[in-house]
Amino acid sequence: MSLKYGLLGLLTYGSMTGYDLSLFFEKSVNYFWNASISQVYRDLGTLEKEGYVSAHLEVQEGRPDKKIYTITQSGKDAFLDWLSSFPSNLTGPVRNEFQLRVFFGSHISLKELRFQFQRLIKERQETIRFLEEFKGERHKFCNEFTDQDKFFWNLTGKMGYIVAKASIEGAEECIKEIDEILEQISKADDNPKSFKS
Amino acid sequence: MSLKYGLLGLLTYGSMTGYDLSLFFEKSVNYFWNASISQVYRDLGTLEKEGYVSAHLEVQEGRPDKKIYTITQSGKDAFLDWLSSFPSNLTGPVRNEFQLRVFFGSHISLKELRFQFQRLIKERQETIRFLEEFKGERHKFCNEFTDQDKFFWNLTGKMGYIVAKASIEGAEECIKEIDEILEQISKADDNPKSFKS
DNA sequence: GAATTCATGTAACTTGTTACATGATTTA
DNA sequence: TAAATCATGTAACAAGTTACATGAATTC
DSSP states (O other): OOHHHHHHHHHTTOOBOHHHHHHHHHHTGGGTOOOOHHHHHHHHHHHHHTTSEEEEEEOOSSSOOEEEEEEOHHHHHHHHHHHTOOOSOOSOOOOOHHHHHHHTGGGSOHHHHHHHHHHHHHHHHHHHHHHHHHTTOGGGTOTTOOHHHHHHHHHHHHHHHHHHHHHHHHHHHHHHHHHHHHHHHHHOTTOSSOOOO | OOHHHHHHHHHTSOOBOHHHHHHHHHHTGGGTOOOOHHHHHHHHHHHHHHTSEEEEEEOOSSSOOEEEEEEOHHHHHHHHHHHTOOOSOOSOOOOOHHHHHHHTGGGSOHHHHHHHHHHHHHHHHHHHHHHHHHTTOGGGTOTTOOHHHHHHHHHHHHHHHHHHHHHHHHHHHHHHHHHHHHHHHHHOTTOSSOOOO
């Protein structure tokens, strides 16, 4: 999916600059959607050409002028078309580099792999911290947020929390299995499986 | 991350054609890594230019000749460098289209959103079915698989299983919350929150 | 007779990342 | 005095998708 729909969606809450949009991404939906600032600007340009957003300048002194983007009717239509569509792969991208690395685990030592699982746990713990810290605080970034929006934000948070918790549990179980083999190795140097410790 | 390391990794198990590689992806690691056939061919070309793989032709009659790729020493080195490195984002891509759609849930009806959660559940159930069906069967695709590789495959399976289960649980909880509001709406038409049923 | 499998790719396009450039103001 | 913030982008590159092209053999 393209970043465009994310931009259009945020612009339904109110007009914003490219800078605002990228801050919004970074500080709110960042745990499931990130956007690099240069791509935001490029895609806003495309959206403008397509007529999905319009822009006007706000002159400032001592700072570059603000270019404020507003979603147009055809932009709203395109956004709603996307939102109510049911694409074949709705659950998100398939690619998971971590899983691929585990799959190739026989090429590194068990201790190295164990360390990577621990890093995964740390990252997911940070996600959880982010979600807890952020509960109900996103009105900082957009005043247009209503109780309804809060409800949907909380649903994403709930999903994110449960999946992050599960990742941690899964990683802990994997570490347990690794430790069992490490113990076997330390007990008997003539072990049959000959894993790299 | 680039597909290249996935290709190099699979080629450590044995020499293969581009066609074999794309079949391998599709029928084994597909639940956490997919690859389009055209990209496989293109990246194999790049890898050959870079000296990470070498190729030789196997002439066939009635069928196009096979171009069999073999990983070189420098390819193995590059693969191991990647595998033992610790990139900033090891846990996989951040983008999750499903979460973004939920975030914008106020723009569609609760019934539509409920339906999307049910679709998520179905997709994750299929992942689980795939993982159960596939346990220990990947030697179909590569005879070089050892007990050690089986162990690491099982770790990816364990992670995938736990996360898929959690997604289903999360989605069910979200559906519960949606249903509570739908009930409120059906009981009182003058509800204060005025959600779209 | 139509679809699938085997086996190769090219071309055009979209999407995402990284590095660079500008330049005043504010904070540490 | 160095850095971060505000605010705009461009250019080059890397990665991923979709459509197209070839053509025999096999399966439904």
